[in-house]
Amino acid sequence: MEKLYSISDLADEFSVTTRTIRFYEEKGYISPKRQGTRRIYSAPDRTQLRLILRGKRLGLSLDETSELIGMYGSPSGNRKQLEKFILRIKKKRVDLERRRRDLDVMLNDLKSVEDECHLALSEIAGSK
Numbered sequence: 001m002e003k004l005y006s007i008s009d010l011a012d013e014f015s016v017t018t019r020t021i022r023f024y025e026e027k028g029y030i031s032p033k034r035q036g037t038r039r040i041y042s043a044p045d046r047t048q049l050r051l052i053l054r055g056k057r058l059g060l061s062l063d064e065t066s067e068l069i070g071m072y073g074s075p076s077g078n079r080k081q082l083e084k085f086i087l088r089i090k091k092k093r094v095d096l097e098r099r100r101r102d103l104d105v106m107l108n109d110l111k112s113v114e115d116e117c118h119l120a121l122s123e124i125a126g127s128k
Helices: 007-014 018-026 043-057 062-071 079-126
Strands: 033-035 038-040
Touching (some): 007 018, 007 043, 018 043, 043 062, 062 079
16 A cells, blocks of 8 residues: 655655645646645655755756656666766756855955954054
């Protein structure tokens, strides 16, 4: 028998709000069954949500994540999915490394200005 989940089960498990899950549902990324007004999520829905949240953690857009998920189980197997995922990861890493370099420059500039301000304060205090 397939394990089923409520929206609260998934929200608790993945530490997200039910509103977040409903957002992904509205966008068509997950499609729970309904029992009246109650949403019933299947194991594949749970997996989709897990993959969406992983993509988000990795800095991928919803569209990028959805595209990769959509490739899963394609006739060519997972090769295309994995190759595309590797390219996205490389691209994201290059972007993050560039940002880190930019942040390092900014932090060094801030440290320099801060040191100059401390020196100026010392000079003011010494001239009294």
